[in-house]
Amino acid sequence: MNVKRYSVLGLLALALVLLAACAAEPEVITETVEVEVPVEVEVEVTRIVEVEVETIVEVEVEGEAMTETVTEQVAVEFSGGGDTLATVQDRGLLKCGGNANLAGFGFLDPDTNEFSGFDVDYCAAVAAATLGDSTAFEIIPTTGTSRFPTLQSGEVDVLIRNTTWTISRDTSLGFDFNPVTFYDGQGMMVRVDSGIETLEDMAGATICVQAGTTTEKNLADVFRALDIEFTPSVLPDNPSTTEAYAAGNCDGITTDKSGLLSIRINNLDVPEDHVILDDTMSKEPLGPLTRHGDNNWNDIVTWTVNCTIQAEESGVTSANVDDMLSSDDPTIQNLLGVSGDLGQALGLPNDFCYQVIAQVGNYGEIYDANLGPDTPFNLARGINAQYYDGGLIYAPPFR
Ligand SMILES: N[C@@H](CCC(=O)N[C@@H](CS)C(=O)NCC(=O)O)C(=O)O
Numbered sequence: 001m002n003v004k005r006y007s008v009l010g011l012l013a014l015a016l017v018l019l020a021a022c023a024a025e026p027e028v029i030t031e032t033v034e035v036e037v038p039v040e041v042e043v044e045v046t047r048i049v050e051v052e053v054e055t056i057v058e059v060e061v062e063g064e065a066m067t068e069t070v071t072e073q074v075a076v077e078f079s080g081g082g083d084t085l086a087t088v089q090d091r092g093l094l095k096c097g098g099n100a101n102l103a104g105f106g107f108l109d110p111d112t113n114e115f116s117g118f119d120v121d122y123c124a125a126v127a128a129a130t131l132g133d134s135t136a137f138e139i140i141p142t143t144g145t146s147r148f149p150t151l152q153s154g155e156v157d158v159l160i161r162n163t164t165w166t167i168s169r170d171t172s173l174g175f176d177f178n179p180v181t182f183y184d185g186q187g188m189m190v191r192v193d194s195g196i197e198t199l200e201d202m203a204g205a206t207i208c209v210q211a212g213t214t215t216e217k218n219l220a221d222v223f224r225a226l227d228i229e230f231t232p233s234v235l236p237d238n239p240s241t242t243e244a245y246a247a248g249n250c251d252g253i254t255t256d257k258s259g260l261l262s263i264r265i266n267n268l269d270v271p272e273d274h275v276i277l278d279d280t281m282s283k284e285p286l287g288p289l290t291r292h293g294d295n296n297w298n299d300i301v302t303w304t305v306n307c308t309i310q311a312e313e314s315g316v317t318s319a320n321v322d323d324m325l326s327s328d329d330p331t332i333q334n335l336l337g338v339s340g341d342l343g344q345a346l347g348l349p350n351d352f353c354y355q356v357i358a359q360v361g362n363y364g365e366i367y368d369a370n371l372g373p374d375t376p377f378n379l380a381r382g383i384n385a386q387y388y389d390g391g392l393i394y395a396p397p398f399r
Pocket residue numbers: 099100101102142143144162163164210212213214215236237238239255256259260284286
């Protein structure tokens with residue numbers, strides 16, 4: 001009995017103490033505690049990448065001078081993905097790997113010392129998107145073999161030089177490709193008076209081709225598949241390849257069809273004496289590329305290209321872009337940064353695409369300015385038409 005009475009009293013006492021404690025003002029205690037906060041550290045990774053480099057060597061066979069291609073692995077320092085946007089913005093200048101010898105795409109005019117072409121305009125577009133100034137870029141000219149080490153080493157921020165997107169370039173060479181800006185295919189040009197009408201007529205021919213290109217490999221594969229014997233004459237750049245063909249050292253010259261058209265119009269004395277065969281030997285999707293590992297920079301180049309493509313689809317041009325700022329079409333509002341924070345998510349001003357269109361133009365304008373009906377190329381859009389016109393040019397949504 002006693003036991004029971006004591007425990008009831010004890011419980012009452014405990015309840016009173018707890019009530020008093022609950023009613024009391026909470027006491028504020030200030031003390032310093034050490035906590036571990038996860039910190040993100042940016043690490044610049046430097047690795048050595050093996051690159052296949054093909055060197056042309058002069059050899060003498062039975063008293064006759066010939067060239068031979070030697071393929072070797074060369075170690076190139078890979079500067080890592082890094083933060084290319086910060087580098088470009090600190091420098092106030094975009095460094096673009098380009099081409100100096102391919103009129104229409106990338107060409108250095110020896111008289112004016114100015115670069116022009118379809119690829120050059122895409123360098124201007126990236127400069128407009130990232131620096132707000134389409135003139136704030138410099139082209140570093142590269143050849144078929146020097147272009148990849150130039151990008152890997154960090155000498156340039158982006159490579160925009162009639163370069164084909166292939167799996168090995170995207171993976172083992174350590175790059176990321178962006179949207180295709182020009183869908184091409186490999187062709188063959190011959191002299192009209194040769195009587196050659198198709199590749200099958202080229203048995204025993206000598207064919208001029210440029211080193212370090214997809215072209216060189218496709219040529220061997222296609223001719224092997226057709227069971228046609230040929231002799232490749234592999235040369236280091238466009239001028240030497242074209243000169244060898246023009247001098248009659250080769251029966252045919254092969255590269256991307258756009259390249260052949262450019263060579264025919266710009267580098268041969270009488271273009272009408274040369275014909276590009278109908279045969280298309282490969283797929284050559286051409287576009288810009290960046291170093292693998294800098295995802296944001298790759299996104300920036302990707303959405304700069306997409307901006308030009310969407311602008312064409314939405315009817316936004318360099319001439320009407322200011323009026324389009326008051327459009328009530330949500331896609332146009334997003335595209336031009338009138339609504340939403342799409343630019344900010346890339347680390348850019350929201351009007352990055354407005355700057356591209358106002359200063360450079362939309363995809364169709366860039367195409368026409370360099371390759372369209374008012375240029376010597378007069379190259380029909382073909383598969384480079386917008387998807388709604390039966391082509392392959394298509395921008396994902398600006399949402
Ligand atoms: N698209 C092909 C071929 C690109 C290429 O280098 N083409 C040559 C022939 S049109 C060129 O641009 N030459 C200019 C030069 O190196 O001077 C590739 O990516 O390998």
